Amino acid sequence: MLKTVTIQNNTFTAKEKSLVLWFDEVSINDIPLVGGKNASLGEMMQQLTPKNIKIPNGFATTAYAYRYFIKSAGLEAKLRLLFADLDVEDMKNLQQRGKKARALIMKTPFPAELEKAIALSYETLCYLYGQDTDVAVRSSATAEDLPDASFAGQQETYLNIHGVESVLKATHKCFASVFTDRAISYRTIKGFDHFDVALSVGIQKMVRSDLATSGVMFSIDTETGFKNAALITAAYGLGENVVQGAVNPDEYLVFKPTLREGFRTILNKRLGTKAIKMVYDGGNSIKNVPVPERQQQQFALSDDEILQLAHWAIIIEDHYSQVRGSYTPMDIEWAKDGVTESLYIVQARPETVQSKKSGNLLRSYQLQEKGKVLLTGRAVGQAIGEGKVRVILDTNNIYEFQPGEVLVTNKTDPDWEPIMKKASAIVTNQGGRTCHAAIIAREMGIPAIVGCENATKLLYNSQAVTVDCAEGEVGIVYDGLLPFEVVETVLDDLPETRTQILMNVGNPEEAFRLSALPVDGVGLARLEFIIANHIGVHPLALLNFDEVEDEAEKAKIAELTMGYENKADFFVDRLAYGMGAIAAAFYPKPVIVRMSDFKSNEYANLLGGKQFEPDEENPMIGWRGASRYYHPKYRDAFGLECLALKRVRDKMGLANVIPMIPFCRTPQEGMKVLEEMAKYGLERGENGLQVYVMCELPSNVILIEQFAQVFDGFSIGSNDLTQLVLGLDRDSALVADIFDERHDAVRRMIKIAITIAHECGRKIGICGQAPSDYPEFAKLLVELGIDSISLNPDSVLKIRFEVAKLERVLTKSEVRSQK
Secondary structure (H helix, E strand, O other): OOOOEEEEEEEOOHHHHHOEHHHOOOOOOHHHHHHHHHHHHHHHHHHHHOOOOOOOOHHHHHHHHHHHHHHHOOOOHHHHHHHOOOOEEEEEHHHHHHHHHHHHOOOOOOOOOHHHHHHHHHHHHHHHHHHOOOOOEEEEEEEEEEOEEEEOOOEEEEEEOOHHHHHHHHHHHHEEEEEEEHHHHHHHHHHOOOOOEEEEEEEOOOOOHHHHEEEEEEEEOOOEEEEEEEEEEEEEEEEEEHOOOOOOOOOEEHHHHHOOOOOOOEEEOOOOOOOOOEEEEOOEEEEEEEOOHHHHHHOOOHHHHHHHHHHHHHHHHHHHHHHOOOOOOOEEEEEEEOOOOEEEEEEEEOOOOHHHOOEEEEEEEOOOOOOOOOEEEEEEEEEEEEEEEEOOOOOOOOOOOOOOEEEEOOOOHHHHHHHOOOOOHHHEEOOOOOOHHHHHHHHOOOOEOOOOOOOOOOOOOOEEEEEOEEEOOEEEEEEEEOEEEEEEOOOOOOOOOOEEEEEEEOHHHHHHOOOOOOOOOOEEEEEHHHHHHHHHHHHHHHHHHHHOHHHHHHHHHHHHHHOOOHHHHHHHHHHHHHHHHHHHHOOOEEEEOOOOOOOOHHOOEOOOOOOHHHOOOOOHHHHHHHHHOOOOHHHHHHHHHHHHHHHHHOEEEEEEEEEEOOOOOOOOHHHHHHHHHHHOOOOOOHHHHHOOOEEOOOOHHHHHHHHHHOOOEEEEHHHHHHHHHHHOOOOOHHHOOOOOOOOOOHHHHHHHHHHHHOOOOOEEOOOOOOOHOOHHHHHHHHHHHHHHHOOHHHHHHHHHHHHHHHHHHHHHHHHHHOO
């Protein structure tokens, strides 16, 4: 649908000389003509609407139109003179130059030909959608959304625009926004000449998300660069609030590989506050209104909608990766129309932070000590920063900011960028992991904590703080300047080993980051960590909520499980999310998940736990592990673990999970546990289900042939095996000096276990502490031919090299002995 436009008595039909182009006339190759945003919309409209991705229609003014405007009015010379003494490091200088440049653009009228082209195109859009149809008017720079620079958000956007005159005015404002302070500063820092960057303006039919929901999604995990996850954020109303960080949105995490296979792999759902929403406010204006509390407590998207968006993210990522000839994760804006109930994609651009990181360099930050916690929020950046606080609530005061300070504010938008790059860390009251503050902080390599709610009230100017974003999803602001270290590890020339090197992983929030380490899977994922830190409630208190006697704890449980009619579903959901995150991080490598092994005193510390737990003299060798699972007083609680495991393996498609039974005293006890699991559809052998057992009791070793008939594999628990072989309580300081996994008695038991397990055709590994602490213990295991060694993350690289060296020595010895 090419347009012919007459300019100065010359007629042009070539695309590059058009003043206006429709989205279906352009592709990703047309960034020089219509900018990154509009070129991407055209690409998706042409290539992806046949794959059932919905894109609202629209048109774009061209870069040629912008340059024609600048040239015909003689604006370049005037603007270059204005910028002759520009200093982007001087806030007042920058603000003065920017204000004068925008005023110059606005007082210069559009050429008549350009006005006519825009008006005719808008009237055509009205013919398609109705009289005075509502449109979004968005800037799209020709240098925007490049792989090495993101100009997104540098220029203005106007929503709910009606009528020809309003569209022309909004377009004119977009042209002027080429010279916003943030755009001037960003171009200067990135080395772009101000007149090498032209502007296209997209005029697109609005999606009525003011009546529904909208948000942002990434086809990659934004914090770790984990490629197999899609992160979706959602809030009520128009999407500007999510992009700007004005709301704390819901977050959803979806695993892409098994979603491709048809599984419903939602790895996590996190409820945001979503306190306000942006809606229409009459003609040509918008406003924020409060969201009713009941609606805030509901997720903004259904599971079906989450999965549909994630599926679209996969399609979009696959397409752009094919077009560019390399892996291209995407940053995508979506919206749901409250009239049609349909989902739409309204923008898509290449992700510009994680995609550029080196895959063979791991950088980790670790605090050397911890201090008083001042506040928490959503962590961005996996780093640590520190400095003196500077609270700024208005961009008019950004000149107060000093390099190296910690910027504390309500939220940020592109106007804040000139000082964000100078900050040691950023802390905001509002926003989620896809808001402006989060995106820019990642791009600049600055740690940030968003969505803190009350940071500007709790922190004060000149206060010394440490901002820690290196401990998972939760970012922590500590009082004082705390010491920390930065460790860089180059993952080059890593040796292969016959012995599998596995890893112990407890925290699901760290699983994506840890998956970058060179391991063959997970040898121990403890459910106790997930239960204690992500659930916090005794399973029997959830199953028998009405019978909980402690009113204070009952109230806390009710608050935690808000929105759950069946309180036990809260346990299953949280456990499945935690288990699923670890399984997905290492998929398709094996992930051995140990079923819960709290002792009775530890269970009692969970909310509602005291009422359901016995008072044992020696919980260490009491009612724990397998003996709980089939007991009439606990089997229903174990059933919740089985339901979560069933969901992870069968509904999420993460069949790499291998459940492991702890503290199983007899083979008969093991058979009873398998019978309980079968009641929930977990039949050993079905869907490839293997069940392992911990080898941590003398009876496990003495009767290992019998245990091998019940279970598919073994994992040696060196801590419990040591204490029970030597007959001591490892929690007792009085006998702590005797506790030693290297004792000859323990070594002999381990040798027996490995030898007979192999004779029975069963795999056997170790997941205890000893191999991480003692390299000589790892040497013994290799010599005995153990199948796998599971290590703490900080020991993986060191032990891998040592194991490889040992295996080379053993191989040479075997060759010599054969000669």
